[in-house]
Amino acid sequence: xxxxxLNSRSHRHRLLAPLARTDKQRRIRLGAWHRHLLELTTLALxxxxxxxxxxxYFFSVHTAWGVTPSPWEAIVLSGHGASMxxxxxxWGSLFSNHINLGLRQSRNxxxxxxxxxxxxxxxxxxxxxxxxxxxxLRPLVSLLHWGSGLLVxxxxxxxxxQKKIKRQSKD
Numbered sequence: 202x203x204x205x206x207l208n209s210r211s212h213r214h215r216l217l218a219p220l221a222r223t224d225k226q227r228r229i230r231l232g233a234w235h236r237h238l239l240e241l242t243t244l245a246l247x248x249x250x251x252x253x254x255x256x257x258y259f260f261s262v263h264t265a266w267g268v269t270p271s272p273w274e275a276i277v278l279s280g281h282g283a284s285m286x287x288x289x290x291x292w293g294s295l296f297s298n299h300i301n302l303g304l305r306q307s308r309n310x311x312x313x314x315x316x317x318x319x320x321x322x323x324x325x326x327x328x329x330x331x332x333x334x335x336x337x338l339r340p341l342v343s344l345l346h347w348g349s350g351l352l353v354x355x356x357x358x359x360x361x362x363q364k365k366i367k368r369q370s371k372d
Contacts, residue, residue, distance in 0.1 A: 229302050230361075235294070240358075242288045247354045249281035254347055285327065292320060312360040319353040322346075 231239070253274060260271040303313055326346035333342065 229299060229306065229308060231295075231299060235291070236361075239288075239291045242284055242291060243354065243357055245284040246281065246288050247350060249277050249284060250347060250350050252277045253281060282331075289324070309360055309363050312356060312363055316353065316356055316360060319349050319356065322349045323353065 256271040256274045256277060260273075262269045262271070300313070300317070303309060323346060326342050326349065329342045330339070330346055333339070
């Protein structure tokens with residue numbers, strides 16, 4: 202009977218051990234499925250955004266009645282909106298653990314803060330492009346949106362490898 206009590210106590214200790222970790226012991230790294238889904242969604246989002254820029258600025262047809270957009274613009278833009286919804290869901294999932302621990306542990310802070318600011322800018326400017334009907338501000342907001350989008354993609358892929366690059370340069 203005493204042996205059973207010891208086993209149950211040690212079993213309980215093993216179950217509670219992950220909860221007792223300090224912030225320094227917790228892992229910041231994302232799981233493989235989370236990272237791959239985030240990378241795939243980022244590629245889809247940036248690919249559709251870049252495709253829209255190319256279609257809008259290089260494949261518009263100038264007619265006697267004005268500029269006619271490419272028929273593919275609407276299709277690409279709806280794909281951009283669909284991938285944006287999944288990306289916002291994944292971005293929100295990073296706040297509970299990854300971003301919180303990263304700020305506490307002071308890891309990759311510069312690129313992390315730059316990513317947060319650029320993603321907030323993209324979210325706000327995307328919302329403004331979709332819902333704001335002010336045609337005077339639209340070109341400025343559009344330029345801000347796709348300029349931030351072009352900046353965020355390389356930063357997004359550089360952020361997790363920043364520490365590895367620093368270690369390799371020291372060797």
